[in-house]
Amino acid sequence: MKKFTDVTDIGPLDLAVKEALQIKADRFAHTSLGRNRTLMMIFFNSSLRTRLSTQKAAMNLGMNVMVLDVNQGAWKLETERGVVMDGDKAEHLLEAIPVMGSYCDIIGVRSFAGLTDKADDYEERVISQFIKYSGRPVFSMEAATRHPLQSFADLITIEEFKETPRPKVVMTWAPHPKALPQAVPNSFAEWMNATDYDFVITHPEGYELDPRFTGHARIEYDQRKALEGADFVYAKNWSAYADPNYGKVLSTDRAWTVDAEKMALTNNARFMHCLPVRRNMIVTDDVIESPRSIVIPEAANREISAQVVLKRMLESL
């Protein structure tokens, strides 16, 4: 595997999940694969889970790991070509990328959407430049429009916890005080559409996602109706995608918060969220702390999804 940025890069999902569960059963089975190999993780944005789980996955495979927080200690990077660099950005990404590539074997990149220019965000310029100029296999640790390591972990988690072959999975928008990217819901939709699950998306009007990601998913504006009979409730906030409101918060209506009364409409559903989560905005304390909440095993599976990707990249070197 030379790149991992979307669901198509992982191949058949049944094989990917099978490999993930094998790794989970014995995560140290391939400790010699990464010997004398170096992973470089480059963060343009903050992280807890992605940083720790990916580093742990690399260590399970015997790799060395270097982590660069671009905004803490590195030169400020210019990303646009043609800019007269007379401001505070001392280095261009076009030199920095091949230099970073020369120090490692595999590169992971986290770079969020700016949420001011839709075309710029959806062009995925930062991770695309790493793929083009680093000379190394590159994987997304959340890019502007997708978060595939998260979605893969979500899929593994659903496969582990499902009690019916074709569960009803409902992704619901929920309120948040700040504008968040569409990467997680885009990606989750893309991965769910690649399964045969009954997949439903619910959100207030104005929060429609890019149809290239929502595909054939059922869109239901009535949250209560959407949640009826759900086996999994996947809560997430996102900012508006549609023009002219791209990147804006249109609502913080806590009537959309996932609470016990909403969960009672479901088929005793499991509650999921990628974390970090704003309690009592996205979900109430009692729901996230309930025995049906699987947010911790979901986060734990981030180590497994990362290890599958790193293993496949190491095998392709």
Ligand code: CP
């Ligand atoms: N879910 C997720 O990616 O968490 P972090 O932002 O903490 O990495």
